Amino acid sequence: MLPLCFVLMPFGKKPIPSGVTVDFDAVYHDLIAPAIEAAGLEALRADQEVSGGVIHKPMYERLILCDFAVADLTGANANVFYELGLRHGVRPSTTVLLYAGSERMPFDVAPLRALPYKLAADGKPSDVEGARQALRKLLETANAARGDENTDSPVFQLVDGYTAPDIARLKTDVFRDRAHYAVEARKRLADARRAGTDALKKAAGELGEVQNLESGVVVDLFLSYRALSAWQAMVELAAQMPAPLARSVLVREQLGFALNRLKRRDEAEQLLAELIKERGPSSETNGLLGRVYKDRWDEARNANDLLKAAGWLSKAIDTYLQGFEADWRDAYPGINAVTLMELKNPPDPRRFELLPVVSYAVKRRLAKGTPDYWDHATLLELAVLQKDEGAAIEAAGNALAAVRETWEAETTARNLALIRAARELRDDEVAWAAMIEDELTKRSAG
Structure with missing residues (x-):
């Protein structure tokens, strides 16, 4: 060895x-x-x-x-x-x-x-x-x-x-076993993740008590549940984590994400708002909190509670903007702010100032490293907002090829559907965008 x-x-x-x-x-x-x-x-x-x-x-x-x-x-x-x-x-x-x-x-x-x-x-x-x-x-x-x-x-x-x-030989051997165990545990989780939620839960049970696992293995399991949209499993796992790990920024952010997906909006909002109060605005935390407000806007709009919907929409835009201003390099909260500005009635004129800034941010990220799904999805939304069919089709193809977790394509399809619906009300339809939306919806179903 x-x-x-x-x-x-x-x-x-x-x-x-x-x-x-x-x-x-x-x-x-x-x-x-x-x-x-x-x-x-x-x-x-x-x-x-x-x-x-x-x-x-x-x-x-x-x-x-x-x-x-x-x-x-x-x-x-x-x-x-x-x-x-x-x-x-x-x-x-x-x-x-x-x-x-x-x-x-x-x-x-x-x-x-x-x-x-x-x-x-x-x-x-x-x-x-x-x-x-x-x-x-x-x-x-x-x-x-x-x-x-x-x-x-x-x-x-x-x-x-x-x-x-003096470091006892026995202790060294025990350590070596644990080090290799962590590597093996992650491999087992990766295999189980490919097999689905039930297989992942079974593999998690075989690992033993959460309190006794290495932090890296626990977080791997936590994010594996997220990849499979197993939101309740994420919440239950977070409750079992050791206090230092449960208090970490990553876990609290992703727990807020899971709670919102379970429609436990109040809990998600409180958790994410506390994190911003403690550490200040950030592109990731504000992006997640903005999604909570965006979902509340959507619910109020569907319930025909237009005054409340307008309030939630403004709050979502402000939260996303705050996150983008905290880190101009992260285009995610920026594109969400721009998209929601497009959905206001009438549309928010600030979107014209923000569009080139968001576009520059994502293009610089693409130039500096390997792009991920959200980079391509951001370019897709920008192209749809700018009515650039060629750029939208190219970005859609790249995004579909880069999907890692099914909820990613679902989120983008939903954003495109919201843009389409808002434009239809203004007699400003973009027919080709519906085709891209359909392809993303199929991908999220698969």
Whole structure:
């Protein structure tokens, strides 16, 4: 069995002080993981940041018990530095550091040896082959030096008489089993997800008590239920989660999403509004709360309660706008605001100012990385709003090819239906848009 190498680094795309937005997932998959494997080690990455900043028990175990560790110090991420401090306190050697070469290392770690790597304009690593080889050699050197007097931990270098704690072999073996268990658990969930909700619930029951599972596995299960539109299962799972995980932003946001899908609007609104009050507006949280108000507008409109409907529509637009203004790079709340402005009677003139801004935001996102369903769906709605048939058909084809979860296509089809209905009342029909709407509806049914 290969020695384990734990990777300490941020996740996703994050801006750093130099102004660059680093694609840390690409750094891991393109540079770090291949180098670890080439050095004859097995890479283990920290669970994604889903536990509200609280380092949970499996994280401590990995930090202490992994034979090797690689820490990416790019951006001076607080969690990474805390984890590195823990590692240096218990492991005299076998910890390798790296950072984006355009960055200045913080004062406290500047004397430590660290491997610089280069970033391209899109935030992904460049000169990947050279960086991989350099990191592989450092890991091989660390492996060869294990047990020697040389150390890479400043604690062991500078504090006389300080010795490493004794880590029982039994504990190490138990840890290794758990690390592999987490990987196996996620594979089982992926297989069950493809088989449907009943298979997923059965697999979840076989994993054991939620309180005893790693956070990453629990969140994987949580989002697997979302993929299958198993909203009640999401709510029930959230109630069983350990408090730090249940209080995390991701879980609370997605719980609000599930509650709204169950038409428990008051609970969803309260949960999401509290999150905004605590942390300020965000594109994701405001986008979800905007959907709550949008659904309330739709219900009031269908009940012919026109005054109440007008109030909910204005509240939905304001909430989406607040989310878009919190992060102009995320077009999702922006396109929802524009669409709802189109649905007002008369239409909100602010949509003409917002349309090019939203269009620019999604096009910049497309230019910088791999687009997902929502990027193509946003371009589709923009094209329909602008009555651009060619662009709409192209975006629809791309969106249909990128559908991951059936409710995604359902959401877009519903938005197009609302636009169509509003335009019909103004004798402003766009016949070709109905065909696209039908294709999305078929996809959501399938």
